[in-house]
Amino acid sequence: SKKEQKVGSPEKPLSDLGLLSYRSYWTAVLLETLRHHSGNLSIKDISLMTAIKTEDIIRTLQHLNLIKYWKGQHIISVTPKVIEEHLARKETSAKMYHIDPRNLHWTPPVTSASKKKTRY
Numbered sequence: 001s002k003k004e005q006k007v008g009s010p011e012k013p014l015s016d017l018g019l020l021s022y023r024s025y026w027t028a029v030l031l032e033t034l035r036h037h038s039g040n041l042s043i044k045d046i047s048l049m050t051a052i053k054t055e056d057i058i059r060t061l062q063h064l065n066l067i068k069y070w071k072g073q074h075i076i077s078v079t080p081k082v083i084e085e086h087l088a089r090k091e092t093s094a095k096m097y098h099i100d101p102r103n104l105h106w107t108p109p110v111t112s113a114s115k116k117k118t119r120y
Contacts, residue, residue, distance in 0.1 A: 002051035003106050009053040026052055026060040028090065034066075034076075035083050043074060 010022055029050050034041070047054045058074055061067035064086060066078045 003104065004108065007047050007051050007053055009056055023060055023063065026056055027064065030057060030060055031083055031087050031090070034078060035087065041076065043076070
């Protein structure tokens, strides 16, 4: 999704292990995004920056107790100290792997519509 610059999500429903894996990934991405951004940031902004669907962002932030629902809106309620505490906890519990995007070689899938254009 991120390589295509499209917001995406895994196919639902997720298994328990799938949810655990994706939540771990989403947590790492969201905490790093919040860590490196100052000022107001909407869930939609985060979604566009990370290619993670807003629903997955909301659920992950709820799981981390970093979001409140107030007057009909989700409000991100976090301080730099809280982000650093979450990141420190995460770093001690799991090793983070960083992928160099330059080593990612990807080609978009060919759709049936584009196959029909080819004539022999």
